[in-house]
Amino acid sequence: MxxxxxxxxxxxxxxxxxxxxxxxxxxxxxxxxVGVAKPVSGFNGWYQYEYLLKSVEFGFLIGEDSYKLHMMAKSSDPIYLESPVTALLLPPDPERVGWKSSSYTAISYHTNVVLLRILEDHFHVPDNIKRLTQPMQEVIAPLIEATKPLEIKAEDVQYLIMEGREEADRTLEIIKDHHxxxxxxxxxxxxxxxxxxxxxxxxxxxxxxxxxxxxxxxxxxxxxxxxxxxxxxxxxxxxxxxxxxxxxxxxxxxxxxxxxxxxxxxxxxxxxx
Missing domain, CATH: 3.40.50 (Rossmann fold)
Incomplete structure (x- = not known):
């Protein structure tokens, strides 16, 4: 191995x-x-809209890189083991964040993460969803419905990702042992x-x-x-x-x-x- x-x-x-x-x-x-792993990933639903739609289709949050690795490898491993920590980011309405470009462009746990998956469990951040433009709130609604996420606060995201990294250690060893x-x-x-x-x-x-x-x-x-x-x-x-x-x-x-x-x-x- x-x-x-x-x-x-x-x-x-x-x-x-x-x-x-x-x-x-x-x-x-x-x-x-071949086994594949993307232990921690994030994707932007504005720039990678296709994978936001795929997530709705699957009823499961999946990022572009994880999907491509899984498909190229013709993998039979569950995607939640290959990519145990996945975050969906969407840019906030710049007006609602005081027209601060740093808030608009930065990968920020506090303003941009709207949905998070740790293994098979999904979480969403209502405060960050409220910061989106109305059309983007409508875009995210079917994904919220499909994944049935638990509600969390923005300050909980980083803590959950830290916990998720521990799960990533475990799942990575499982994949390595089988390929x-x-x-x-x-x-x-x-x-x-x-x-x-x-x-x-x-x-x-x-x-x-x-x-x-x-x-x-x-x-x-x-x-x-x-x-x-x-x-x-x-x-x-x-x-x-x-x-x-x-x-x-x-x-x-x-x-x-x-x-x-x-x-x-x-x-x-x-x-x-």
């Missing part, structure tokens, strides 16, 4: 999912049994989405056009030097990657990440001896 942790160098749009999908596709072509290769995608530019993700054999750090393969144990030690291993999400990748010597470097064109799996398999094989 082996696992890869994919982390982003940039806060947004590093290319983690594109790289993960390429690895999954190549692994399946090699006949490798030859598990591909784990982190969130934004966090060094790791949950503590157990640091038990990966290799880490792939990606930015647009560039990826480096790092030794998992050395990556874990570098994070330990910077922070508490129980909370690796408090470290960002730009503080970790410069401390390590890459095992391999890759450069690629937009949408074309190929040949990476062969290097991954070679390095994993060498590590077993």
């Amino acid at each position: 082996a696992s890869l942790l994919i982390v982003g160098i940039l806060p947004y749009d590093s290319g983690k999912t594109t790289l993960a999908l390429s690895l999954i596709r190549e692994a399946l072509e090699h006949g490798i049994d 030859e290769l598990t591909i784990i995608e982190s969130y934004n530019n966090l060094a790791a989405p949950c503590a157990s993700a640091l038990n990966s054999d290799l880490v792939i750090a990606v930015a647009p056009g560039k990826a480096v393969i790092l030794d998992g144990e050395r990556y874990k030690k570098a994070i330990h030097a910077l922070s508490n291993l129980r909370e690796p999400w408090r470290v960002v990748t730009e503080d970790v990657v410069p401390l390590l010597k890459p095992l391999k470097k890759f450069e690629f064109k937009p949408g074309e990440v190929s040949g990476l799996l062969n290097s991954v398999l070679e390095i994993l094989e060498a590590k077993t001896f």
Whole structure:
């Protein structure tokens, strides 16, 4: 059993999912049994409206990245195990937040999270829903009806996500135990989405056009030097990657990440001896 942790160098749009999908596709072509995990995820229902609608269809909150990983892997694992913590964000009405652009654009627990799923349980934040424009309140209503969420306050969101990370540790180990290769995608530019993700054999750090393969144990030690291993999400990748010597470097064109799996398999094989 082996696992890869994919982390982003940039806060947004590093290319983690594109790289993960390429690895999954190549692994399946090699006949490798692949498990996938997006332990903590969030998606914006304005910019990723299609997945808000899919969530209504499924009666279950699911983000774009988690859905794509699940489908590419042809996974039979429950999505709630692959993505145990998922948040839906919607931008508030700027007038209702005093025309503050920081409130409008920031990923804020206190103003933007309207719905949250921890495993199979859903929660919604009425105060944040009230901050939406009227059309967006109408958009979210069918999802509230479909998921039957429990009501929480905005200040409860961060606490629930912290609890959810503990569940993510447990579910990630379940997935890893059932597959030859598990591909784990982190969130934004966090060094790791949950503590157990640091038990990966290799880490792939990606930015647009560039990826480096790092030794998992050395990556874990570098994070330990910077922070508490129980909370690796408090470290960002730009503080970790410069401390390590890459095992391999890759450069690629937009949408074309190929040949990476062969290097991954070679390095994993060498590590077993």
